[in-house]
Amino acid sequence: MQTSIKGAEGGKLLGKRVAVKDTILLAGVPMMAGSSILEGYVPEFDATVVSRVLDAGAEIVGKTHCEDFCLSGSSHTGAKGQIHNPHRHGYSAGGSSSGSAVVVAAGEADMAFGGDQGGSVRIPAAWSGIVGMKPTHGLVPYTGMLQFEVTIDHTGPMTRNVADNALMLEVIAGDDGIDSRCARAPVPGNYVAALDKGVKGLRIGLVREGFARPESEAEVDAAVRAAAERLSALGAVVGEASVPMHSLGPALWTAVAIDGVTQTLLYGDGYGIGRDDLYPASLMDRLHGWPLRGNELSETTKLVGLVGTYVRRFHGGHFYAKASNLVRRLRDDYNRALSQYDVLLMPTTPMKPTPMPAPGASREEIVGHALAMVGNTCPTNISHHPALSVPCGRLDGLPIGMMLIGRFFDEATLYRVAQAYETMST
Numbered sequence: 001m002q003t004s005i006k007g008a009e010g011g012k013l014l015g016k017r018v019a020v021k022d023t024i025l026l027a028g029v030p031m032m033a034g035s036s037i038l039e040g041y042v043p044e045f046d047a048t049v050v051s052r053v054l055d056a057g058a059e060i061v062g063k064t065h066c067e068d069f070c071l072s073g074s075s076h077t078g079a080k081g082q083i084h085n086p087h088r089h090g091y092s093a094g095g096s097s098s099g100s101a102v103v104v105a106a107g108e109a110d111m112a113f114g115g116d117q118g119g120s121v122r123i124p125a126a127w128s129g130i131v132g133m134k135p136t137h138g139l140v141p142y143t144g145m146l147q148f149e150v151t152i153d154h155t156g157p158m159t160r161n162v163a164d165n166a167l168m169l170e171v172i173a174g175d176d177g178i179d180s181r182c183a184r185a186p187v188p189g190n191y192v193a194a195l196d197k198g199v200k201g202l203r204i205g206l207v208r209e210g211f212a213r214p215e216s217e218a219e220v221d222a223a224v225r226a227a228a229e230r231l232s233a234l235g236a237v238v239g240e241a242s243v244p245m246h247s248l249g250p251a252l253w254t255a256v257a258i259d260g261v262t263q264t265l266l267y268g269d270g271y272g273i274g275r276d277d278l279y280p281a282s283l284m285d286r287l288h289g290w291p292l293r294g295n296e297l298s299e300t301t302k303l304v305g306l307v308g309t310y311v312r313r314f315h316g317g318h319f320y321a322k323a324s325n326l327v328r329r330l331r332d333d334y335n336r337a338l339s340q341y342d343v344l345l346m347p348t349t350p351m352k353p354t355p356m357p358a359p360g361a362s363r364e365e366i367v368g369h370a371l372a373m374v375g376n377t378c379p380t381n382i383s384h385h386p387a388l389s390v391p392c393g394r395l396d397g398l399p400i401g402m403m404l405i406g407r408f409f410d411e412a413t414l415y416r417v418a419q420a421y422e423t424m425s426t
Contacts, residue, residue, distance in 0.1 A: 002062040003029055011057030012171055016164075018053050019109035021100050022063045023070060023146040024155070025280060026050055033146050033270075034066040034078040034096070036296045041286045045278075047144025048176040049113060049155060056171045061109055064099030068298035069265060070115060070148065072096055072370035073123045073377075076356050077298035084356070086128055087398060091353045092369070094124030100158050101128035107160075111168050115145065116154040118257060119349075119377025122389035125158055126348035126401025129391045131165045131418065132158045134377075136409045137384035138181040139173050139188065143278050147271045149260025150181070151324070152253070152381040162390070162418045166191035169411060178278050186409055194412040195419040199234050202417065203341040205241025207405075210346025210376050213247075217351045219395050224347045227392035227402045227421060234420055241341055245333040249379025252330060255323035256382055262308025266290065299363050300370040331383045338385075338407050343417050348389040348401030349373040380405060388414040390421060 005026075007013070020026050023033045025043035032038040046054075054060065068077040075083040075098035083098040085091040086105040093102050097114030101124035104112050114121035116134040125132025133156040142153050157168035173188035206228055211221045232238040264272035269284035271277075294302065311319060337344055350373070357369050380387045385405050392402040402421075406414045 001030065003060060005054065005060040007054035007056065007058045009057065011055065012167060013053055014057030016058045016110045017061045018058045019062050019064050019100055019103045019112040020050060020060060021097050021113050021115055022066055023115050024050065024113055025144040026060065026063060029063055031063065032079065034068045034070065036079040037290055037293050038286060039079070041283065043280060044282060045144065045280070048141040048178070049172045050144070052172050053168070058111070062103070064097070064103055064112060066099055067096035068301050070096035070117065070120060071261070071301045071304050072298070073119055073373045074354070074369050075124070076366070077300055077370060082356055085353050085398070088353070091355055091398065092127060094127030094353065094373070096120040097124050097158065101125055101130055101132070104128070104130050104158050104160055110159065111164055112158045113155055114158045116156060116381065117148045117152045118253060118374045118381055121154070121156045121158060122348050122377050122387060122401065122403060123373055125389040127353040127399060129399030130158055130160055131162055131391070132156065132389045133165055133169060133411065134380065134387045135169060135173065135411055136185070136386045138183070138185045139409060139411070141176040141179040141182050143176055143178045144280070146283070147264050147268070149257060149264055150272070150275065151260065152257060154381065162415055162422050163192065163195060166195060166415045180276050189412050191412050191415050194416050197416050199231055199236040199417055199420045201235065201237065202343065202413070203237045203239070204228065204231055204343050204345055204417065205239055205337055205341035207246060207337070207344050207346045208240055208242045209244065209246040213350045213375055215350045215372060215375060216347070220347050220350060220352055220400050223393050223395060223400055224345070224402050228345055230424055231417065231421055234424060236417070239341070241337045241344055243333045243337050243344070245330040246379050249330055249382065250375050252323045252326055253378040253382050255319045256327070258304055258308045259311060259317065259320035261304055262312065266305050266308070299366045303367055327382045330379060334383050334385055334405070342413055344405040346376055346403055348376060348403040350375055352395045352398045352400050376403060384408065386411050386414060388418055390418045392421070
């Protein structure tokens with residue numbers, strides 16, 4: 001949905017056109033989060049990140065369509081129809097922040113907000129050929145956005161180049177005094193200033209468990225390894241790292257995400273309770289009683305709701321609790337690797353963009369297309385490490401992405417590596 005909301009007359013983002021994912025509240029502009037259940041809802045206030053880009057001089061140019069309640073890593077479940085890959089019609093643009101990726105790739109916006117609960121910034125960035133950052137959990141306030149699960153909710157910038165991404169993160173990062181997740185976040189750094197420091201001497205570890213996965217395409221692995229070799233040619237010290245728990249990460253994420261999303265999004269009226277937060281009561285009112293319209297949900301959203309309801313009814317919080325406890329081991333595994341390397345590297349997605357499900361596709365195929373690509377991205381949603389997807393070439397004309405993972409609140413080093421690679425590749 002196009003609009004035009006002018007920001008301040010000066011600031012870091014003066015002249016920049018920003019698109020807003022349709023899970024983010026923008027006062028006076030309709031919001032539906034990819035679902036017909038919310039069609040016609042109009043928020044009364046702006047999310048913190050919206051206020052910040054406007055205060056920095058940006059112009060909001062529209063809201064972008066996304067997957068049905070964001071529960072898909074592809075781009076075929078939104079209520080307004082499929083979102084095609086900007087480089088090939090009939091192929092997925094990635095999700096769930098599909099529209100945000102496409103408008104940036106197409107030049108209709110300079111920057112866009114995405115939301116990332118399991119890879120929803122990085123997957124569409126990789127498959128649409130742009131740059132996407134999932135910051136450290138709590139670095140960017142989530143105030144004024146549709147909530148999914150408090151431990152995995154992230155929002156971050158999507159841009160055509162690394163410099164714009166770093167600039168946008170500078171503007172939106174930092175405690176807003178409302179979102180309790182931000183309380184431990186340090187004062188954000190000057191990310192742009194770090195861009196041109198180069199990679200000489202930086203230690204980069206290729207994560208063994210991120211390659212040669214069961215769903216991996218050998219050509220994607222090879223392209224990402226070739227990108228790492230280019231960083232080595234620039235002076236980086238490239239070696240092989242191991243994060244054994246990375247392979248278990250998707251299973252842990254599934255238990256946390258399904259139970260958390262079911263309780264917060266589906267039964268918590270899109271927001272949940274129990275946080276010192278700014279609650280959009282009108283949004284919660286609109287979502288209350290959604291089961292009476294459950295037939296309107298996508299196959300993937302239905303599955304998440306059914307499985308989450310079943311687990312909660314017969315097992316209580318057992319699996320959520322067990323998975324959350326094991327996340328500490330995953331986090332420790334990443335931290336051990338990051339004590340030996342400055343940055344970890346792997347494919348953003350194990351495969352290149354996939355074809356859309358054909359008309360009349362089975363439920364199994366529709367759901368499979370929605371979730372098959374999250375294996376490398378979702379572990380950092382629960383571990384909370386920052387992760388950045390950068391374009392690293394094409395296969396058969398379709399973009400692929402290289403993912404960089406860093407230490408907590410060390411987004412600056414990720415940008416430094418990404419900038420060096422981008423500069424060498426252009």
